[in-house]
Amino acid sequence: MSNTRDRLVTTTAELFRRQGYTGTGLKQIVTAAGAPFGSLYHFFPGGKEHLGAEVIRWSGASYLALVNEFFDPAPDVATAIEWAFAGAGMTLAQTDYADACPIATVALEVASTNETLRQATAEVFESWIVAVAARFESAGIAADAARALTLTVLSLLEGAFLFCRAARTLEPMAAAGATATAAVRAALLARSG
């Protein structure tokens, strides 16, 4: 039974990523997950919003793990950021520009319409910000600067995802990645200053 629950979450995450929260119906979810309709309300008594909040948190945790995969082997944090943008571009191209931020579409849909889900997206974003800022701090960048740098880097990534998906080109990711990498390198140089 817990396999069914997992399948509902991972299937819904994929649907949210490609078509958003409002555009994803419960029937489509159970069909795509190969799950009986009743299982959805069994595992998520609060229905679509309940499942939605769970999917946002699960997607956020998965993406955070992915980010760490770039930082762990990288020789320095600037290189990690360079790799992360290159990886994001490659994934976009490999998935016909569908596989970008797992929660951005949902976050914009719910920001002014569903307070429960807005808070879930805010918590996920904050978890990413804290994790990336901690990497920058570990590299010797002061806490305030590390947080501002993180907001800059993540804004560049999210904005580039939007422009890349709309235009079906990697040009915005290349420009944003170069700026993000340069900003991190500049912050590393400023440490010793």
Added chain:
Amino acid sequence: MSNTRDRLVTTTAELFRRQGYTGTGLKQIVTAAGAPFGSLYHFFPGGKEHLGAEVIRWSGASYLALVNEFFDPAPDVATAIEWAFAGAGMTLAQTDYADACPIATVALEVASTNETLRQATAEVFESWIVAVAARFESAGIAADAARALTLTVLSLLEGAFLFCRAARTLEPMAAAGATATAAVRAALLARSG
């Protein structure tokens, strides 16, 4: 009658901005616009997609005019960008974090689900990119650098909109605006180099 058409477009633009394309129903549109239901199909025989494409183009043109309002009076293009991010933050705060990019939510919703509307969003984004890059070029920045700088600045703005709306704080806009302004100043300094 053309007043009714205009009202349908401007009302739908506002609804798309706050709740997206999928979440906006035709009944809600005609009710909010105070228009008879039949008028929607009279002016937009293609229905929601037809109206949607028109709204995306109209919103894009309105936003482009707004961008020009920052460049025209500014002493230099870096100051224009500084003002634009400050203005974006003020508008967010004044509208309870609802009034951000007019087409970003729709763009993410349709990127992988509606090719007609995806193309409309891509055309709007390209019109912004061309207009801002032209301003940078007029300031003496080389064409390739001007376009990359524009993609960086607009990615920062769109990404910051997402994080600000989710967390209901202006912190991401402040960080993104500082980076965008610094990047433009650096490009201006590099001209003479």
